[in-house]
Amino acid sequence: MINVTNPATGALISQVLEHTEDEIKAKLENGEKAFETWSSINAHARSRLLRNWSAIILKKKQEIAEVMTLENGKLLKESLGEVDYAVSYIDWYSEEAIRIYGRTVPASAESKRVIISRNPVGLVAAITPWNFPAAMMTRKAAPALAAGCTFIIKPAEETPLTTMKLIELAHEAGIPEEVIQYVNGDGAKIGSLFTESRSVRKLTFTGSTPVGKLLIKNSAQTVKNVTMELGGHAPLIVAKDADIDFAVKQTVLSKFRNAGQTCICANRVIVHEDILDAFSEKITEAAAGLQVGNGLVEDTDVGPIINKKGFEKIKSQINDAVEKGAEVLTGNAYSANEEKGTYFVYPTVLKNTERDMTIMQEETFGPVLPIISFKELDEAVALANDTAYGLAAYFFTNDYRVGTYLHDHLDFGIIGWNDGAPSGAHVPFGGMKESGLGREGGAEGIEPYLETKYLSIGNHM
Numbered sequence: 001m002i003n004v005t006n007p008a009t010g011a012l013i014s015q016v017l018e019h020t021e022d023e024i025k026a027k028l029e030n031g032e033k034a035f036e037t038w039s040s041i042n043a044h045a046r047s048r049l050l051r052n053w054s055a056i057i058l059k060k061k062q063e064i065a066e067v068m069t070l071e072n073g074k075l076l077k078e079s080l081g082e083v084d085y086a087v088s089y090i091d092w093y094s095e096e097a098i099r100i101y102g103r104t105v106p107a108s109a110e111s112k113r114v115i116i117s118r119n120p121v122g123l124v125a126a127i128t129p130w131n132f133p134a135a136m137m138t139r140k141a142a143p144a145l146a147a148g149c150t151f152i153i154k155p156a157e158e159t160p161l162t163t164m165k166l167i168e169l170a171h172e173a174g175i176p177e178e179v180i181q182y183v184n185g186d187g188a189k190i191g192s193l194f195t196e197s198r199s200v201r202k203l204t205f206t207g208s209t210p211v212g213k214l215l216i217k218n219s220a221q222t223v224k225n226v227t228m229e230l231g232g233h234a235p236l237i238v239a240k241d242a243d244i245d246f247a248v249k250q251t252v253l254s255k256f257r258n259a260g261q262t263c264i265c266a267n268r269v270i271v272h273e274d275i276l277d278a279f280s281e282k283i284t285e286a287a288a289g290l291q292v293g294n295g296l297v298e299d300t301d302v303g304p305i306i307n308k309k310g311f312e313k314i315k316s317q318i319n320d321a322v323e324k325g326a327e328v329l330t331g332n333a334y335s336a337n338e339e340k341g342t343y344f345v346y347p348t349v350l351k352n353t354e355r356d357m358t359i360m361q362e363e364t365f366g367p368v369l370p371i372i373s374f375k376e377l378d379e380a381v382a383l384a385n386d387t388a389y390g391l392a393a394y395f396f397t398n399d400y401r402v403g404t405y406l407h408d409h410l411d412f413g414i415i416g417w418n419d420g421a422p423s424g425a426h427v428p429f430g431g432m433k434e435s436g437l438g439r440e441g442g443a444e445g446i447e448p449y450l451e452t453k454y455l456s457i458g459n460h461m
């Protein structure tokens with residue numbers, strides 16, 4: 001049994017049954033069998049079913065958002081936004097379902113014809129994290145179903161309820177039960193069942209880089225197609241000419257969203273030395289003004305940290321930075337109740353940070369903003385690229401030469417130029433280096449669910 005608790009209060013919200021190994025194997029078999037029927041239904045019918053799903057979700061938006069805030073802790077307004085964000089993937093891929101095109105190619109002989117078709121890969125298994133329990137699932141499920149694949153997901157143990165609700169609504173919308181399924185239980189156990197299964201033809205994972213690496217290795221056993229959306233360590237560069245007030249607003253948006261527990265949250269701010277004091281002063285004032293508390297309370301800006309492990313990691317990164325000489329401009333304050341299991345971190349801004357501090361290398365996943373300064377643009381680029389990650393990067397400048405230079409030289413999959421919120425269903429989301437493999441969203445997001453089949457017809461008239 002999995003106990004699902006509210007990270008803001010410690011209250012038990014629900015108990016969820018863990019699936020046994022036999023049950024999981026039976027579901028994998030059912031998913032594989034259902035693939036034959038689902039993949040042969042015409043694309044327009046699949047598109048309509050996806051549209052039904054999104055309409056039903058929107059009718060239950062408030063209820064779903066409340067469940068999400070209860071199990072994840074994020075602000076209710078962020079949960080409401082996430083329901084819309086999750087639905088936008090379903091809507092986008094309901095439209096892509098009817099735009100999967102093959103090709104014909106001129107043959108090399110008069111008696112031959114060549115046809116290239118795009119076909120669904122088969123049963124897709126997904127594993128998702130707790131930080132976006134709705135959107136991380138729909139941005140996998142929607143393209144998979146649109147392409148004609150069947151789908152099974154293991155949501156994070158911390159937040160299974162939102163995902164289970166969305167799948168119940170998919171069935172209510174008319175998508176057959178075996179076409180979209182969930183299983184609950186321990187990540188490592190279910191991960192092994194997914195990777196060793198020959199029924200699963202594709203594995204799509206969103207989560208930490210170490211788990212992603214393990215899944216890539218284990219998927220080699222059955223040569224599975226994999227998509228990996230992994231960790232990040234986003235740099236945010238503020239150039240000398242930037243509009244400081246605008247950059248501060250966007251930095252707050254990027255950094256403190258979801259209490260800093262977002263893979264594309266700014267993790268390091270790299271500021272030109274001429275504007276370092278002005279930027280630091282303004283961001284400190286903004287961060288210090290944020291209200292920390294329960295996401296169900298209207299005035300709250302920053303909710304709880306998901307669990308003790310996440311809390312300890314954030315605290316140790318702050319301590320390490322302070323020990324190595326960082327100056328605390330605001331924060332480094334906590335409210336934790338071990339008995340209840342609730343953990344809050346007050347928005348923290350650190351100045352005089354150095355690249356050898358843990359916070360400058362490891363993902364923080366919390367509301368902490370380390371600031372480092374630069375003089376020449378090359379130095380800013382070197383600092384920004386000095387990480388194993390390559391998910392998101394941001395920069396603020398109104399000088400087009402500086403902007404295009406930074407765009408050309410930053411090794412990141414997602415780049416926000418004067419934009420702290422670049423995500424969307426219509427664009428390819430994903431990372432370079434150890435941040436992942438493949439892209440989700442946009443026209444690119446359906447590709448990983450399609451195989452290319454080539455037919456050569458001979459002896460033609």
Ligand SMILES: NC(=O)c1ccc[n+]([C@@H]2O[C@H](COP(=O)([O-])OP(=O)(O)OC[C@H]3O[C@@H](n4cnc5c(N)ncnc54)[C@H](O)[C@@H]3O)[C@@H](O)[C@H]2O)c1
Nearest residue numbers: 128129130155156187188191207208211229230231232263
């Ligand atoms: N790139 C992206 O799109 C993206 C989006 C959201 C989160 N993330 C990343 O996710 C991480 C935060 O999520 P988390 O702490 O839940 O990550 P996590 O890797 O610990 O867990 C993610 C999922 O993997 C499962 N899991 C854990 N161990 C497993 C194993 N050995 N085998 C198979 N599955 C296993 C968990 O149960 C959970 O469902 C951060 O690193 C964040 O950057 C990335």
Ligand SMILES: O=CCCC(=O)O
Nearest residue numbers: 131132262263264423
């Ligand atoms: O945490 C990662 C997902 C965030 C997003 O899609 O904007």
